[in-house]
Amino acid sequence: MAERKKRRFKEDNNESGIVKDKGFDKEAWKPKTELGKKVKNGDITNIDQILDRGLPILETQIVDMLLPGLQVDLLEVGQSKGKFGGGKRSIWRQTQKKSKEGNKPSFATVAICGNGNGYVGMGFGKAKETVPAREKATRKAKLNIIKIKRGCGSWECGCSQAHSIPFTVDGKCSSALFKLMPAPKGTKLCTEREAQKILRYAGINDVYGKARGQTRTKLNVMYACFDALKQLTRVKVKDKQIKQLGIVGGRNE
Numbered sequence: 432m433a434e435r436k437k438r439r440f441k442e443d444n445n446e447s448g449i450v451k452d453k454g455f456d457k458e459a460w461k462p463k464t465e466l467g468k469k470v471k472n473g474d475i476t477n478i479d480q481i482l483d484r485g486l487p488i489l490e491t492q493i494v495d496m497l498l499p500g501l502q503v504d505l506l507e508v509g510q511s512k513g514k515f516g517g518g519k520r521s522i523w524r525q526t527q528k529k530s531k532e533g534n535k536p537s538f539a540t541v542a543i544c545g546n547g548n549g550y551v552g553m554g555f556g557k558a559k560e561t562v563p564a565r566e567k568a569t570r571k572a573k574l575n576i577i578k579i580k581r582g583c584g585s586w587e588c589g590c591s592q593a594h595s596i597p598f599t600v601d602g603k604c605s606s607a608l609f610k611l612m613p614a615p616k617g618t619k620l621c622t623e624r625e626a627q628k629i630l631r632y633a634g635i636n637d638v639y640g641k642a643r644g645q646t647r648t649k650l651n652v653m654y655a656c657f658d659a660l661k662q663l664t665r666v667k668v669k670d671k672q673i674k675q676l677g678i679v680g681g682r683n684e
């Protein structure tokens with residue numbers, strides 16, 4: 432019995448994190464919300480029209496249709512079981528509830544989606560099995576999509592191209608803090624491995640990152656990194672600065 436359980440877990444674990452794109456079918460989609468109907472009819476052709484007004488996106492198909500070429504990936508926020516204090520990073524965070532019947536495991540994961548050009552989303556999903564957890568996370572990532580500002584705020588570079596971020600931002604989740612700083616060209620993503628994934632999907636090429644505080648909970652660090660990216664959109668900039676820092680994207684275009 433134990434052997435079978437072990438094998439099943441292994442199989443679950445081997446499932447690749449990459450969600451296969453089934454191909455979005457426009458005809459089969461029946462919009463349920465007003466916004467969805469507008470998107471299908473062609474009244475809304477650009478996702479900026481939704482994001483700039485802050486309208487709630489409640490259907491993933493809206494994002495699928497307006498942002499073709501969106502890629503989805505899972506972050507390694509959990510750890511698989513290992514002997515001798517080992518334990519490899521895994522995309523599933525496996526937890527257990529103790530009950531009278533026995534241990535009831537549940538799986539959680541974090542999905543990240545982005546087009547590598549200024550749009551990025553992140554979502555958390557939890558279920559009793561791995562596949563529904565992945566689906567929940569993917570759905571939430573698409574609904575939580577944000578648009579970020581890019582530019583070059585590095586004094587060492589000053590090229591006014593959108594290869595880095597325009598200014599330093601701080602993000603926070605619980606006691607995990609995350610700081611992103613502009614970097615000159617050629618620096619690449621100088622930060623933690625999983626945070627690199629988020630930044631790559633967002634379309635940032637060069638950046639310095641720094642995680643502080645209680646960084647043992649990887650999930651919180653990832654949320655803090657995403658929060659820092661959100662700050663890029665929240666901060667208001669002047670027209671003069673847009674030109675100077677080469678800012679691309681964001682609300683005050």
Ligand SMILES: [Zn+2]
Nearest residue numbers: 583588589590
């Ligand atoms: Zn530059």
